Amino acid sequence: MNAMRKIVPALLMVVAVTGCEQNDGNGNNNAQTREVVVETLGTELRSFAEQVRVTGTVEALEDAIISAEVSGRVQAMPDRGTHVSKGQELVRLDDRMVRSSLEMARANYELAEDALRRQEPLLQDSIISQLQFNQIRTQRDQARSQLEQAEKQLSDSRISAPFSGRIEDRMVNTGELVNPGIPVLRLVNLDRVRINAGVPERYINDIREGSPVTVSLRSYSGEVLESVVRYAGSLIVPETRTFPVEIVMDNTTGLLKPEMVVNLSVTMKVWDDVLTVPRTALVRDEDGLQLFVVKRDGDFYKAEARRVKTGPASGAMIVIEEGLEPGDEVVVTGQTNVSDGDFVRVQHRRSYDRYQ
Secondary structure: HHHHHHHHHHHHHHHHHEEEEOOOOOOOOEEEEEEEEEEEEEEEEEEEEEEEEEEEEEEEEEEEEEEEOOOEEEEEEEOOOOEEOOOOOEEEOOOOHHHHHHHHHHHHHHHEEEEEEHHHHHHHHHOOOHHHHHHHHHHHHHOOOOHHHHHHHHHHEEEEEOOEEEEEEOOOOOOOEEEOOOOEEEEEEEEEEEEEEEEEEEHHHOOOOOOOOEEOOOOOOOOOEEEOOOEEOOOOOOOOOOOEEEEEEEEOOOOOOOOEEEEEEEEEEEEEEEEEEEEEHHHEOEEEHHHHHHEEOOEEEEEEEEEEEEEEOOOOOEEEEEOOOOOOOOEEEHHHHOOOOOOOEEEEOOOOOHHH
């Protein structure tokens, strides 16, 4: 059994690197030459977006904790998951005490208004002084203020939705007594969301408001959304050495959820008509970077080493500024096993779609 285990790797090596016979010029195939199995990519001029990739967190643009403004016992409130419209009643409190205070305030105001009206002829006939009249008018104004306060308390006993949305949480139950400032429920509108992210400080001069953004959802395979940067900060966060960016997106489908983590690709610059290859195709040695290009040699293919000058990189791809021509077939798999002049067998020819 151990002997078999030792034989299997050797057989695999024979499959990956095979031999080919080359004619010696006299019609005799007597030269055994090394042949390496590779995969290639046919290069072409394409547009290239230089991007920075970061992660962001989703939050709702409208997300509010609704609190009580007056004391009272909860009489009615919607269940979680209920959709409500702006201005719709959310919570109704027991308002009997408030109504009683309102009626008393209204009666006091009407009495004070009547007293003031009766005093006006007396002021004109100089029966009362201007000071006495001003005191009566002040009492009327105080009564009106108390009436307005009581009317507001009655209005506050009906908690209405500040915006359309969905009830996501209830902090109290029907029948509980609440006081001013006590949270009662959470209302969220997911029709529009904000994505917050931090970008490394070295890109602070490359990203601005309006820069295109591609949003990839980790939780949904294959879902890609397009947007733009709405806000790009100009201050560095010392703890992370990043600056904040914000993306606002329509979300009427409800695909994005609060606290969801998404991948962002922010475009810094777009290059037209350039040659790009996968970063992994590059081989580094003591003299720098090189690629291997496949060339036909009679009935065979040979690997030709090319010294290259690279440009900007983004994601899996990098721009080749010098050393490559359109149409060159670049080795993208097996390049670490290839040397200049090696015979190769192209097992598969890839397309650029593979690297999107």
